Amino acid sequence: MTEVDLRGVLYPSRLPSFHREPAPEALAHLLRWVWVPRWELAPGQRLVEEILPFPASNLVVEPDGVTLYGPTTGVSTRVLEGSGWAVGALLRPASLSRLGTAPASIRGGACPVVDADLHRRVVAAMEDADAQEGGRRAAALLIAWVAECGEAASSAALVANDMEDLIATDRSIIRVEQVAERLGTSVRSVQRMAERFIGLPPLAVIRRYRLQEAAQRLRGEPGLSIAEVAADLGYADQAHLASDFRTVLGLTPRDYRRRHDGAR
Incomplete structure (x- = not known):
């Protein structure tokens, strides 16, 4: 397995057994990776997992079914108990149009995906006595399903991928106007593209x-001081970063750093 990318994981020390399997290069326009957590907790033990999700949708196979989870507007919290697992694909904007679901329609929510064969095969893989090998096979099955589902991505969907890549990799991007300028289009076009293919306003994607x-x-x-972090990420000052933190995470950067240190 490759090294785990922990972006979005607010308290890594709380993670159950977990890895992210990158998408094959030929499918990088459809998904970023497949993530596979497992947990087996003692009776009465609870694990609170807090994630600042990517501005994207996830296709998830769990023991009880297959679900498409839409983009979220805040922190995602899940309480883990007993034993369990999940196999999820972090989808690119170009995938959603192929699945026939408007991401904005499931923003902050989810919809079931009816595919008994996919579910059966992933469950069988995850029940392998060799947990690591089972996880690999389950990830490969989900990757193959995403690759085979629907028609080829449209040119508009691929431009939406370019928009997401630009925002994700360029720290200087802090305004929607910058995205429009770099893509050679209008602010309104960027807003429509983000709504259609991601399901969130473009400014929300930037801030996430x-x-x-x-x-x-x-x-x-x-x-590194909080002021230095703010400056490195293009914020006008520390106060603007703190405001975004409070809005989305419900606490200040200083409190988050203290809470993380206490969770280790």
Whole structure:
């Protein structure tokens, strides 16, 4: 398995057994990776998992079915008990149009995906006595399903991928106008594209990626001041970063850093 990418994971020390399997290069326009957590907790033990999700949708296979989860507007919290697992694909914008679901229609929610064969095969893989090998096979099955589902991605969907890549990788992008300029289109076109293919306003997508990196740096670089993190990510000042943190995470950067240190 490859090294785990922990962007979006607010408290890594709370994670159950977990890895992310990258998408094959030929399918990178459809999904970023497949994530496979497993947990087996003692009776009465509870694990609170808090995630700042990517601004995207996830296709998830669990013991009780297959579900398409839409983009979220805040932190996702899940309480784990007993034993269980999940196999999920983080989808690119180009995937959603092929699945026939408008992401905005499931923003903050989910819809079932009826595919008994996919479910049966993933469940069988995850029941393999060799847990690591079973996880690999389950991930491969889900990747293949995404690759085979629907028609080829449209040119408009691929431009939406370009928009997402630009926002995700360029720290200088902090305004929608910058995205429009770099893509050679209008602000209104960017807004329509984000709504159609991601299901969130473009400014929300920008802020989500910046906040993910801010959280990662706050917990991974204790010697870096909050003001330095804000400046590195293009915020006008520390107060603007703190405002975004409070709005989305419900706490300040300083409180998040303290809470993370206490969770280790």
